[in-house]
Amino acid sequence: MTKPNMQHDLLYGKIKLFAGTASPELSNEIADYLGLTLCGRDVLQYPNENLFVRLHNSVRGQDCYVIQSTTAPVHENLMELLIMIQTLKLDSAGRITAVVPYLCYGRSDKKDQPRVPITARLVADMIQVAGADRYMTFDLHAGQIQGFFSIPGDVLRGFHILKSYLLEIAPNLHNPVVVTADLGFAKKGRVYAQLLHTGLAFIEKMRTSDINNPVSMTVIGDVKDRDVILVDDEVNTGGSMVHAVEILKQHHARDIYMVFIHPVLSQDGPQRLAELPVKQYITTNTIPISPEKRAFFGDRLVVLSISNLLAEVILRANRGRSVGAMFNE
Amino acid sequence: MTKPNMQHDLLYGKIKLFAGTASPELSNEIADYLGLTLCGRDVLQYPNENLFVRLHNSVRGQDCYVIQSTTAPVHENLMELLIMIQTLKLDSAGRITAVVPYLCYGRSDKKDQPRVPITARLVADMIQVAGADRYMTFDLHAGQIQGFFSIPGDVLRGFHILKSYLLEIAPNLHNPVVVTADLGFAKKGRVYAQLLHTGLAFIEKMRTSDINNPVSMTVIGDVKDRDVILVDDEVNTGGSMVHAVEILKQHHARDIYMVFIHPVLSQDGPQRLAELPVKQYITTNTIPISPEKRAFFGDRLVVLSISNLLAEVILRANRGRSVGAMFNE
Amino acid sequence: MTKPNMQHDLLYGKIKLFAGTASPELSNEIADYLGLTLCGRDVLQYPNENLFVRLHNSVRGQDCYVIQSTTAPVHENLMELLIMIQTLKLDSAGRITAVVPYLCYGRSDKKDQPRVPITARLVADMIQVAGADRYMTFDLHAGQIQGFFSIPGDVLRGFHILKSYLLEIAPNLHNPVVVTADLGFAKKGRVYAQLLHTGLAFIEKMRTSDINNPVSMTVIGDVKDRDVILVDDEVNTGGSMVHAVEILKQHHARDIYMVFIHPVLSQDGPQRLAELPVKQYITTNTIPISPEKRAFFGDRLVVLSISNLLAEVILRANRGRSVGAMFNE
């Protein structure tokens, strides 16, 4: 990290980092990178479940960042994020950025049938009405969700975290092919294929009206005798992945590497996934993975940290420097 | 109920009632009063905790009411309410009313210290940004919360539900006095005193920085040898009430009737309260009370239903008739 | 068309149809279906290019629909749409619906690189700030664009127009396969495959930084000796389609049927497309196709009309009846 340029430091006041209760480790890592201390705040829950927030020090005119992944318990964490944002606004913060490595409700992003919500838009509206001036997140389920906000944001890609690791293991892969478990992820899969100078195949599945039972049906493309990089944006209970791995094996795929950005891993997902004939599970810490969950996977689980990237983006946002330039864009 | 006037029926389309998952019985009672069937809707929770709503039938141009108390689990219920509102909006409902008998976060209604939120305002903003055109509720913690909304609302008073019961038992009371357990409720206590043509006294307590330990200190006013109507807007874990009853007894009060609108009754509240030397607990069903909780109180618990009043207010809202006139106001 | 129910007719005033200059035929067909006359309006262009609109009759309190596809000249047509909306608003229309069969800028729907716009969101904002209360359109480039609007809308699918025709020709197809020319359309391609009870394949191409030169590279899936239903949402200059057909033929596909919703057909597109070895071009009239363009294709061009569907949706919007029910949804 280069020494801060004092002139630019004044654009937006000082960086003030606030950790939500959902992302304590990540928040600490970010603070460490920036050489800062997390700002003191109390977060209490009353017996009636209502949350209460109190900041230890004034943030008048300062450049504030609330770090909170909206993972389980999803709605408490979301509300805590919103309350912290409003508290900062009412204390006359200079600028407030919601740093939400995993943004909930991303899969409710369109009306693919009548009379259903677009909850991702509702979440965007809530973050804005609470008072956020900007947001930062990783890998929205659909890039278009960025258009649900009328405030600017930095939508980072876990791909930038994962790619050096993938390049490292690439020489050991046997005629690899990138496979997506969902057609909706097909275009994003191409980015991995380009990185590894290899081809693409798809698991074609049907998402039925029964929400827990997506039946994968076939593989489109060639996977026989090839190592497979099976990619998706998030893995939840692992249902799709179980079907995907099964079918890949039926089509004589060799080693399978499961790659995903957001380790939601809810319910019995960790156990089901760990039982699969998968060589490695490669993911990030946009969502914290508890030691209990990690135990299922043993050393087959590789978790790459987003903290340095996120810290650097926060620094650049504060100094008015390009984020795109970090990725040669 | 008078026969609907067909001419007015057209002001706002037909009444469409939607029950949130937090208020099933109340919703059914309202539907019964109105001679309607609750509209079909699915509310699902995915393994990642995200909620999903789907309406069975179109609500284009209709006058929709979502009935949902924001009780435990508070944040799921609040989010479900918001999602239902947005779903109705996206399906082109004619008008959407959030019917929230108990509105959460009412006690976070002002900044009585620096660097804290006004979460009740945030909740009002969320309800509005989701798409509600109006709201209905009972007994806001402070009447001023109505000013947090920029949409109109009907804020009903449980007093109108309780008063006939109180008048019924009044002849049996011995020189009664109305006591409030919180100075902030002092002015509302006066309404009960006027109803019963009697006086007022107050429990004066100090709410310390330790949020669970409000120490009541004394009684201001005369309670000796008098039956006490101990009133408050909501009762939660009962901490304040335990102290209030203790002190009232120290000051030689006779029978104590505990009267409150919102039976939050969280944690071990039902047990603690039921153990008190209280003759009757008189409340309403703005929040459902489970059979398990009811069991603690036995027949000392009197729950008066808000459903007919709420149904009549919905009818009047739809027909464009006065609600105030119901109370001779 | 069933006889209008007079009671519901009053929900939103009378239907008033306004034709923008971009969609005259479609507007007439809609008016015919509804048994109405298009409302008189002048649209003038001054020598300084500024547009001017004047309505012949008052629309106070009426339910107004402005029918205007945002095709070439795109920006004049968009501005004309906005001005008509504002004019209706200033004349106190009861409700204003922007009926835009083809909504421009759909492909600018996300930031897939830094420092670029999300113009589809800007267009949504413009339609709303002009005063529209609702919108209707066909096949947004991404379903998520619906989340760019905070007003409700009816996003119809050309698939419902095309499917009966496809079922009609299906018996004559030889072992058909549905192929998408763009991975982003993969999931929508599945709907066609389900209709025809057949499989899916994909053209995998790379969109390079040179915007006019997308190089298709290979076919993923099996097309050999099969009739191909080549589907996409819109066809513009036909560049992608030329590459797609070429590769399909290299992979020994049999007859090719090109199916697309929006016939943009700009520049020399009609000529280039007509020269391809394609058996039929099946599309709709969301965008008018001039006789000159039609001439290139001869009777290989099948244009299915959206007018009856759109008219029925307008009627149902006005009457407060379900649109989803038209599709058994």
Place this chain on the structure above:
Amino acid sequence: MTKPNMQHDLLYGKIKLFAGTASPELSNEIADYLGLTLCGRDVLQYPNENLFVRLHNSVRGQDCYVIQSTTAPVHENLMELLIMIQTLKLDSAGRITAVVPYLCYGRSDKKDQPRVPITARLVADMIQVAGADRYMTFDLHAGQIQGFFSIPGDVLRGFHILKSYLLEIAPNLHNPVVVTADLGFAKKGRVYAQLLHTGLAFIEKMRTSDINNPVSMTVIGDVKDRDVILVDDEVNTGGSMVHAVEILKQHHARDIYMVFIHPVLSQDGPQRLAELPVKQYITTNTIPISPEKRAFFGDRLVVLSISNLLAEVILRANRGRSVGAMFNE
């Protein structure tokens, strides 16, 4: 006052103080404290009563404060405040703070009967729509009014001005008791009781439908042979106070000290109040008290100045330093 830190000085541009015509002395005192000169502006009233404002110098990018109490003539002063705010906005001020020591319409803060306004919310909306970014005020009638604003504000308490004076006279008080003239002020009264380590009592009065005739009825609590600190937030015509003093004397109170933040003192209030058997009237200058009014009270009137506190808060707002820290909060 410590020397300004130049680095922080740049957060919000330079402090620019504008005096409204209602608060000339206070404005001068604030300017003196800050070592600044009030910015030149013309405020004219045309023969048709319309006001006109003209700033003498540009305020582009500067941190502007308009000091204006909304006292009599209330509506001219309110409009002047709004016009000054808009003028600053149109001149591209960097930030605009409405400094309104006394905010009018505070008592219209809730709908305690049907079909009445919440004018305090309207006033908040007006200040915001005019263009204010922040506000500062003293002792809102209800703390919840802060939630009527969606902009942040500093709501200061006159208690911090009065407390050192009260502590100074405390040793001379005989077994003092704090009495509130209005039950709505009961909780605020407790703060005074805590300061003086003494008890509380209340005047219980009924506000009847006749707005000028609140009939005080009794004293709740013990005042006999005690010196009374009679506290309220504002005193207007003094009607309530006349009744309160009368009843206190009937209950054999000793010396009475009348303490209030906002000296509205309208109509014949000064005369009526001055005739009461009150030892001291202790208030602040949130509202200027004319020499004519002061004459009624003689040296029994103690007016403590808010100017230094307000000036310090302005300085801290500009420098991004904590205001809460001034009160050890």
Place this chain on the structure above:
Amino acid sequence: MTKPNMQHDLLYGKIKLFAGTASPELSNEIADYLGLTLCGRDVLQYPNENLFVRLHNSVRGQDCYVIQSTTAPVHENLMELLIMIQTLKLDSAGRITAVVPYLCYGRSDKKDQPRVPITARLVADMIQVAGADRYMTFDLHAGQIQGFFSIPGDVLRGFHILKSYLLEIAPNLHNPVVVTADLGFAKKGRVYAQLLHTGLAFIEKMRTSDINNPVSMTVIGDVKDRDVILVDDEVNTGGSMVHAVEILKQHHARDIYMVFIHPVLSQDGPQRLAELPVKQYITTNTIPISPEKRAFFGDRLVVLSISNLLAEVILRANRGRSVGAMFNE
């Protein structure tokens, strides 16, 4: 008045007329025309000048009109208008129209020098933020002020009231010429000249920095030996008119008829104007003229009533019928 069409009557609920305190007679005349009774409301002013409004009956879903000219006392009347609008909104009125025959601050409609307000925009914003859905007014100082509102409005022209009277007296005029006292009114003067099939001339004056001293300098155009129709939109203290008449007489004009829409007539305006050698003063009742003011003019004052026109426009707004059609437009 034709019998109301019951079908259209339902578009917006029933007409509910509310009279502000500034326009009692006009309100009664409108109610008479419509065969309605003014809705009961209390308007009180507390000793602290704060206004209070209470509606006697519910207006839920009804089509409400608040009739209030913003004349002296301007700011009380403006605030009363705003409070009535908010009260109606909070009582869930179906639609609220501000009927403001004379809208204050029209002359503060642009920044013709730096650092001044555009108060007419502020007033428009205030009316909207209070909750008005529409507005009605007469002769804005500049037509562009209509663009300051984002809600629709009916801006009526007093010309339509005056023209039949002018045509009646026209045969008796000697070679008449229309003269405007202000160049800004030049284009509007032309409408009068066209009506009377005659020419135009202008008083050319300089508005100096001294706001009360506009020095008229000369007449541009021919007035010698001609009867003069001297037109303006409003007359206040009459300063411009005194100069205009003086110069017209110097240029040997014959009889002078002074024609203006808004009789502001503040301060000593009535006396100064009545002393002028003017044959008739022809105006309307957009602003009430007190008997005292009328006495100065005797029978030289002709006041034409806007009430029937305004009532008919209200009726048409409620029924969804054209207003423009009333003027063959």
Place this chain on the structure above:
Amino acid sequence: MTKPNMQHDLLYGKIKLFAGTASPELSNEIADYLGLTLCGRDVLQYPNENLFVRLHNSVRGQDCYVIQSTTAPVHENLMELLIMIQTLKLDSAGRITAVVPYLCYGRSDKKDQPRVPITARLVADMIQVAGADRYMTFDLHAGQIQGFFSIPGDVLRGFHILKSYLLEIAPNLHNPVVVTADLGFAKKGRVYAQLLHTGLAFIEKMRTSDINNPVSMTVIGDVKDRDVILVDDEVNTGGSMVHAVEILKQHHARDIYMVFIHPVLSQDGPQRLAELPVKQYITTNTIPISPEKRAFFGDRLVVLSISNLLAEVILRANRGRSVGAMFNE
């Protein structure tokens, strides 16, 4: 230009100039004056006419200016301006100023007949919804258009550009008189008359319903044997000017100097104007005049540049210094 004060330089980040495609030369001149380089950006137009913008470098926190005149092709240029603004907003620009020397649709600024738009308000709304924080422009058709914006702006007057040239030629003018070709410009004409210490006359014309045929009828005021300064805000096809010159010559005017701010000069305007007996055409470069257009006029065309003034205003806006002070205002 004085050396920038580094302290003030930090108020709004660094100046970043972006040239729209409509104003390349002007943009370069502004950049030269400020010693800056225009920021790199791509503006592409796809075959479907949709525009695309990409910024070469990050603008986070910087003070951005988009320079774009909304001239022909008007709607492409307007849309390009809006897209550039949104792109800057999404890239987290610190402040965005739309620099639009000529703002289109200025003549659609009021409803002078029923059922027409106020398109200038729509354009203002569009600029704001795209994300502009401020705007700069020259000579709005009506000063009131500034009130259509709720963001602040600098509306500069071409008069300040033209006046020194006019004073230079003044000694050679023979008894000059200022004539306006449109009564709506009468008050602005006075400013020129004051500059030259001379009188005013007016061309009185009727704008008929046929939009291209304004029939000038007469001259009001004295032009015989006088040199004429014929002034207007913009000249388009020159229709009004042809009539004006014709009538002036009929009334025996001597030399005619045509003075106008905005050289729209559309269609055959240049040719028609150049054929008139006019001594000089004096205008500015708010709109670029192509060499082809210039050729018609030869050296009778005098184009005075706004670039230095605009550059200085941008500098002052960035530094927080007065613009009004440049004109001794």
